[in-house]
Amino acid sequence: xxxxxxxxxxxxxxxxxxxxxxxxxxxxxxxxxxxxxxxxxxxxxxxxxxxxxxxxxxxxxxxxxxxxxxxxxxxxxxxxxxxxxxxxxxxxxxxxxxxxxxxxxxxxxxxxxxxxxxxxxxxxxxxxxxxxxxxxxxx
Amino acid sequence: xxxxxxxxxxxxxxxxxxxxxxxxxxxxxxxxxxxxxxxxxxxxxxxxxxxxxxxxxxxxxxxxxxxxxxxxxxxxxxxxxxxxxxxxxxxxxxxxxxxxxxxxxxxxxxxxxxxxxxxxxxxxxxxxxxxxxxxxxxxxxxxxxxxxxxxxxxxxxxxxxxxxxxxxxxxxxxxxxxxxxxxxxxxxxxxxxxxxxxxxxxxxxxxxxxxxxxxxxxxxxxxxxxxxxxxxxxxxxxxxxxxxxxxxxxxxxxxxxxxxxxxxxxxxxxxxxxxxxxxxxxxxxxxxxxxxxxxxxxxxxxxxxxxxxxxxxxxxxxxxxxxxxxxxxxxxxxxxxxxxxxxxxxxxxxxxxxxxxxxxxxxxxxxxxxxxxxxxxxxxxxxxxxxxxxxxxxxxxxxxxxxxxxxxxxxxxxxxxxxxxxxxxxxxxxxxxxxxxxxxxxxxxxxxxxxxxxxxxxxxxxxxxxxxxxxxxxxxxxxxxxxxxxxxxxxxxxxxxxxxxxxxxxxxxxxxxxxxxxxxxxxxxxxxxxxxxxxxxxxxxxxxxxxxxxxxxxxxxxxxxxxxxxxxxxxxxxxxxxxxxxxxxxxxxxxxxxxxxxxxxxxxxxxxxxxxxxxxxxxxxxxxxxxxxxxxxxxxxxxxxxxxxx
Numbered sequence: 140x141x142x143x144x145x146x147x148x149x150x151x152x153x154x155x156x157x158x159x160x161x162x163x164x165x166x167x168x169x170x171x172x173x174x175x176x177x178x179x180x181x182x183x184x185x186x187x188x189x190x191x192x193x194x195x196x197x198x199x200x201x202x203x204x205x206x207x208x209x210x211x212x213x214x215x216x217x218x219x220x221x222x223x224x225x226x227x228x229x230x231x232x233x234x235x236x237x238x239x240x241x242x243x244x245x246x247x248x249x250x251x252x253x254x255x256x257x258x259x260x261x262x263x264x265x266x267x268x269x270x271x272x273x274x275x276x277x278x
Numbered sequence: 279x280x281x282x283x284x285x286x287x288x289x290x291x292x293x294x295x296x297x298x299x300x301x302x303x304x305x306x307x308x309x310x311x312x313x314x315x316x317x318x319x320x321x322x323x324x325x326x327x328x329x330x331x332x333x334x335x336x337x338x339x340x341x342x343x344x345x346x347x348x349x350x351x352x353x354x355x356x357x358x359x360x361x362x363x364x365x366x367x368x369x370x371x372x373x374x375x376x377x378x379x380x381x382x383x384x385x386x387x388x389x390x391x392x393x394x395x396x397x398x399x400x401x402x403x404x405x406x407x408x409x410x411x412x413x414x415x416x417x418x419x420x421x422x423x424x425x426x427x428x429x430x431x432x433x434x435x436x437x438x439x440x441x442x443x444x445x446x447x448x449x450x451x452x453x454x455x456x457x458x459x460x461x462x463x464x465x466x467x468x469x470x471x472x473x474x475x476x477x478x479x480x481x482x483x484x485x486x487x488x489x490x491x492x493x494x495x496x497x498x499x500x501x502x503x504x505x506x507x508x509x510x511x512x513x514x515x516x517x518x519x520x521x522x523x524x525x526x527x528x529x530x531x532x533x534x535x536x537x538x539x540x541x542x543x544x545x546x547x548x549x550x551x552x553x554x555x556x557x558x559x560x561x562x563x564x565x566x567x568x569x570x571x572x573x574x575x576x577x578x579x580x581x582x583x584x585x586x587x588x589x590x591x592x593x594x595x596x597x598x599x600x601x602x603x604x605x606x607x608x609x610x611x612x613x614x615x616x617x618x619x620x621x622x623x624x625x626x627x628x629x630x631x632x633x634x635x636x637x638x639x640x641x642x643x644x645x646x647x648x649x650x651x652x653x654x655x656x657x658x659x660x661x662x663x664x665x666x667x668x669x670x671x672x673x674x675x676x677x678x679x680x681x682x683x684x685x686x687x688x689x690x691x692x693x694x695x696x697x698x699x700x701x702x703x704x705x706x707x708x709x710x711x712x713x714x715x716x717x718x719x720x721x722x723x724x725x726x727x728x729x730x731x732x733x734x735x736x737x738x739x740x741x742x743x744x745x746x747x748x749x750x751x752x753x754x755x756x757x758x759x760x761x762x763x764x765x766x767x768x769x770x771x772x773x774x775x776x777x778x779x780x781x782x783x784x785x786x787x788x789x790x791x792x793x794x795x796x797x798x799x800x801x802x803x804x805x806x807x808x809x810x811x812x813x814x815x816x817x818x819x820x821x822x823x824x825x826x827x828x829x830x831x832x833x834x835x836x837x838x839x840x841x842x843x844x845x846x847x848x849x850x851x852x853x854x855x856x857x858x859x860x861x862x863x864x865x866x867x868x869x870x871x872x873x874x875x876x877x878x879x880x881x882x883x884x885x886x887x888x889x890x891x892x893x894x895x896x897x898x899x900x901x902x903x904x905x906x907x908x909x910x911x912x913x914x915x916x917x918x919x920x921x922x923x924x
Contacts, residue, residue: 247590248584251562251591252592253566253583254576254577255580262580264617
């Protein structure tokens with residue numbers, strides 16, 4: 140169950156963060172922020188290879204006792220970070236994978252909007268709805 | 279029961295009169311009958327379920343006839359006699375209502391003739407349903423009373439029961455469903471007719487849902503309510519019965535999310551101004567510029583875009599554009615933006631009541647192809663858009679039905695000049711906002727297989743400019759041509775030499791056609807053989823007939839010189855051919871030559887005009903710059919003057 144989903148820009152500032160719970164939101168923000176280091180590490184590790192070969196889905200970044208953090212990088216170096224609850228062991232890797240893909244699709248839709256300037260915070264309602272549904276559905 | 283197209287006998291136990299009913303009437307009556315019928319037939323008569331008395335009463339009252347007329351009708355049709363409204367009585371009653379509404383006296387004889395369908399409760403459309411008239415407009419009108427009543431049936435009848443009636447009669451082979459939308463209403467007619475043909479007893483609301491289902495190919499049982507409701511939305515005239523219970527607010531005539539005919543034409547014209555090809559699309563940047571003129575805040579515009587660009591390809595097809603425009607107008611008029619796109623604004627291929635269900639399937643298939651996303655949606659756009667005109671004509675037919683007063687007053691209720699630019703002027707939208715979830719039903723299936731999605735991602739994850747489109751130059755917002763001209767001309771001016779005008783096709787006597795008058799042409803034509811000598815007198819004449827302004831003349835002359843230099847060689851070749859031409863039938867040839875010369879003169883004059891226009895614009899530009907310099911210098915002077923004075 141995804142408790143927090145974040146979209147991080149190339150310059151490592153957040154474009155969009157949404158948590159499922161309003162309390163402890165700061166904790167999730169902090170988690171996402173610290174996970175960026177891991178993301179960068181993974182990117183640079185694969186970075187020698189060609190971009191095509193680099194896998195978009197980064198997989199489990201690091202687990203803690205409460206939750207797991209998954210990462211995903213797009214071609215334009217926009218990162219998606221998802222914090223999932225550890226208690227839900229039924230979440231398979233490919234489920235997370237598909238969730239990221241959906242996320243990516245929604246992000247592309249946001250980008251296709253000519254009124255959206257890349258680098259702005261994402262205010263799209265459709266995007267919000269999609270993410271909320273994703274977080275809810277997996278619960 | 280009779281099988282002939284024109285007839286149907288009154289049901290058993292009825293008044294015993296043979297009631298000629300047209301197909302339309304049959305269908306309508308059967309529908310009304312089922313409407314009034316409760317699922318558990320009253321009176322317990324299995325073969326001939328009776329209409330519930332209260333519902334019948336409501337229906338009759340909806341016909342807006344005076345009460346005593348209704349009483350008369352009830353008596354005449356035999357319901358009073360038999361004590362219930364069987365199908366026969368009901369039909370007779372309906373026919374009598376129709377007669378009464380047409381002004382005929384309430385007699386049995388009056389219903390023997392063909393009559394328009396009975397009107398119920400402010401159905402504005404003229405129910406001049408004649409069976410033979412297969413015109414679509416009639417089909418539309420016919421459908422609309424269906425729709426209105428079926429909306430009633432929504433709330434009243436037990437829909438679940440209606441769906442799969444045990445008594446649903448076998449569909450007659452007559453209702454062969456051709457798929458083209460133009461025959462759609464015809465199909466409905468046939469459909470209903472076929473069903474009702476099989477006997478009044480058995481007929482039990484062959485579910486309206488099925489009848490109105492968009493799945494023409496399917497059997498009667500596959501009506502789906504969702505599609506029907508949307509179909510009703512799209513097909514409904516604005517004149518809706520108040521009797522109808524408030525269901526979706528979109529049914530109401532003052533639905534703000536319905537695009538009227540005038541509005542749609544306006545939008546189409548605006549689309550054309552941005553992109554002349556109606557089947558193509560407007561790119562994101564062009565649309566952004568255009569919609570920004572509306573002075574709505576950017577987040578709202580962003581949201582509107584999100585709503586209207588249903589395939590999320592960063593470009594707007596015509597229906598998407600109309601939807602976006604409509605939303606902007608609505609917003610400008612104060613309506614809050616919906617969270618999802620209202621059904622009526624969906625492009626046709628996505629409306630649940632799409633009249634081409636096959637297309638939906640085809641679209642889904644096309645979606646599930648593993649194409650790169652942008653290409654995929656683009657192709658999808660194209661394939662869909664190609665079918666658009668039919669649907670548009672369809673919608674136009676639907677909306678061609680009479681407008682209610684509401685819309686007329688809305689048109690009068692002008693919102694002034696909303697934006698500085700004309701496009702958004704004086705469009706108004708009516709009152710109620712509708713929520714609908716049809717956008718969620720959009721068949722957005724991007725292929726989730728990893729390889730294709732990576733390709734898609736790579737292509738899609740570009741900086742915000744949409745993927746390059748074949749027509750790059752369809753933006754009309756910036757007058758690119760003028761810009762080019764300015765640049766060209768400014769360069770030329772600086773260099774003191776105009777760039778050569780676009781290549782003029784070599785013509786005889788090009789230099790002469792630079793002039794205005796044709797009269798000069800002919801003597802010059804005669805001078806054609808001696809082109810070299812002709813060039814100097816022509817040049818002089820050109821100089822004489824220069825446009826008034828001096829600097830232009832100089833450049834024009836130089837241009838002419840260039841032209842002449844350019845054209846001398848081709849013209850010399852032409853002139854060599856001319857003497858050959860001349861000996862042949864000189865009289866006729868001369869007149870045709872004159873005509874040709876005149877035409878070439880006209881062409882040349884036009885080109886000269888174009889050149890002059892460009893020159894004019896360029897010089898005006900220079901004038902502006904000079905003005906600016908002058909103003910700058912004057913301010914400098916002002917600044918310096920106090921110093922010097924002191």
